[in-house]
């Protein structure tokens with residue numbers, strides 16, 4: 001028996017020596033997703049981000065907005081206040097863990113009285129459309145993924161084939177219909193976002209529903225069966241009537257509006273011989289070319305200062321939390337560090 005323990009200890013020691021903190025963390029999270037009893041146990045020592053009908057709980061400290069993590073004991077205390085049992089904690093979903101393997105969960109307390117929790121915890125449940133832009137950048141991506149997962153569970157309570165209730169695993173990484181045996185996994189919609197350039201100008205557009213004066217890069221949902229490159233070429237053709245000739249990938253982002261989009265951001269060049277925009281007015285209100293100077297001024301402009309005396313708006317661009325901002329920033333860097341590209 002002692003030999004078995006020694007061998008297990010040696011294996012564990014070797015694992016710790018040979019894997020980075022990151023690898024160990026990812027392996028641990030993966031185990032929690034696969035092992036219900038381990039995850040149930042982890043819930044007793046984890047921390048919780050709370051939501052109310054998909055609005056995250058924020059606390060204002062000075063000028064900063066923070067998203068507090070509640071301990072399992074604090075969660076228990078709040079639930080006791082409502083005469084609710086700890087079983088509520090099983091409704092939570094796993095969203096990550098610390099380097100020290102303290103697991104983080106998100107839990108929606110939508111069925112409980114909102115104001116009572118707000119008074120008790122000295123903060124407020126805030127619509128994600130505001131919360132996302134006022135917290136620190138790393139917190140905004142955490143809020144986006146936590147809300148995306150909670151939203152998916154909320155809207156997948158029933159099997160779409162049998163109409164029977166589905167059950168989530170403890171971590172919340174899937175739901176199963178025991179009548180049909182179908183396993184459902186959380187979904188997101190891939191969206192391409194493309195900053196089109198002709199080498200010296202870039203193309204930005206606005207939809208009628210955007211705030212006044214805001215322009216952003218072209219975007220569109222990928223069709224089933226389409227590669228990213230095909231989606232980019234199709235969206236550019238559909239929305240502005242141009243042919244994207246070459247494109248290169250920049251980065252991606254989980255975007256929570258309207259719900260769980262995987263934004264895949266690219267730069268694309270169009271032929272110099274074919275620069276006339278033919279805008280699809282069913283989708284866009286305006287699309288036009290911007291020169292470097294106008295882009296640099298727009299980047300400095302706050303939405304509040306965009307309105308002019310005559311009631312019109314000067315252009316401004318999405319804030320840094322949006323991947324469109326990164327594309328525009330990269331384009332500026334490229335323009336200012338390299339000679340103009342000629343196709």
Ligand SMILES: NC(=O)c1ccc[n+]([C@@H]2O[C@H](COP(=O)([O-])OP(=O)(O)OC[C@H]3O[C@@H](n4cnc5c(N)ncnc54)[C@H](O)[C@@H]3O)[C@@H](O)[C@H]2O)c1
Nearest residue numbers: 189191193216219220221255257258261263322323324325
């Ligand atoms: N993070 C950023 O920087 C950034 C910038 C621009 C757009 N976006 C996001 O990209 C998304 C798509 O942009 P768009 O409006 O230009 O798309 P789009 O050009 O494909 O047009 C939207 C239309 O596509 C259809 N559609 C097809 N599949 C859909 C799906 N899975 N979900 C919803 N609608 C679907 C609907 O009819 C919808 O009205 C939006 O959700 C927007 O919030 C993010």
Ligand SMILES: [Mg+2]
Nearest residue numbers: 218219220283
């Ligand atoms: Mg679009």
